[in-house]
Amino acid sequence: MTNTPNAPLYPFRESPSQTAGPYVHIGLTPNACGIIGVYGEDLGTAMVTDATKGERITLELRVFDGGGAALKDVLVEIWQADAQGLYNSPAERRGNADLTFTGWGRRAADLETGVLRFETIKPGPIPFPDGRMQAPHINVWIVARGINLGLNTRIYFRDEAEANADDPVLARIEHSDRIETLLAKGAGGNYSLDIHLQGPRETVFFDI
């Protein structure tokens, strides 16, 4: 009886998030944490094959806390389009994405250095809902001990200055000096970005 004023319009509410905790690796990267033999390989390890089209890149990320320490227990997932700007997803209805490219990667930080390294391709541009084009970007989802709800951010590329200048998402960032926090720097296909959860260099996080 949704016409009854006090009845909820929709039957359910989203399950509330909880932290992934320090042992997230057991569930999401068991082979990397020494639990061998349950799964063949950890999901999200290989994004590309030899047949994947596009410019091969490596992406090295680190995530820092508000005290300036790199998180050693963080887990990051990335999601991105193929070289043509299409997603390898059932929800992609604009065309057929490159099926040799998963678009999705998952890494746990190195327990000693905190580095997360992805081998992928540079994504093509994606339309925004209003038809404008977004600059090439990679969606990032960060979970860890101490993070109660996964954090969403994006990686853009410093060498795509022209596209970045027209990007409708970057244009939403009122304090434009903060755009810098989303730009991976690099040369020769090797990009890196430091993500700061808190403090003067705090990365822009999105409510998506």
Next chain:
Amino acid sequence: MKNSKPTATSYFTRDRAWHPKAYAPGYKSSVLRAPTRPLIAIGNSLSETTGPAFGDDIIGPLDNDLTLNFARPGESAIGERILVHGRVLDERGQPVPKVLLEFWQANAGGRYRHKKDGYLAPLDPNFGGCGRTLTGDDGSYAFRTIRPGPYPWPNGPNDWRPAHIHISVFGQAFAQRLITQMYFEGDPLIPICPIVRTIADPAAIEQLTARLDMNSSAPMDALAYRFDIILRGSRSTLFENRPEGN
């Protein structure tokens, strides 16, 4: 140039007062890991409304049975044998079919198979602690495991986690991605746990508490707990005629 209807679906806005806040000082690790600047709202573009899909080919026959998937031949994990089952639905109540769920947990004594866990309780040689499954066409899922034990953790001087199972869920979009924890009905550690208490609304805590389900238990084998998982609803139906309905 012709006019065309927008192609992007979008998802119900997250209620960030229902979810735990980033900064929740009772849970000490959150203090230096919480952004202090406001999140920038960007809504959903195709980057957020698409997401990876996984096929049955990745799921092995024992992946949803934590009592057996790490056990030596002829043996199984020690502990209270349980079945956990439920449905993955969205906020409209629609089933979310063919999405990946991943689980991880401590053993019956509260010890994790992880080199950073130095708790005195011993490892169980027959228990790894991870499992996964895909939801069925009706959004249903099930896995078999042992009930995990509570364990102490260095937060307050005497803090203990309630028995819990971590659950990671993929929806049909990257915007629905969620990790949460499942607690067990009647556990007196729930209301005093600083991680549980990052959630302000008691109804939200209740939503993370699995109920004992005698009707689904396996007599002389395993008790059952029912745990439904709700993902963000989709806004797509009203203006778009999608082949899969909503």
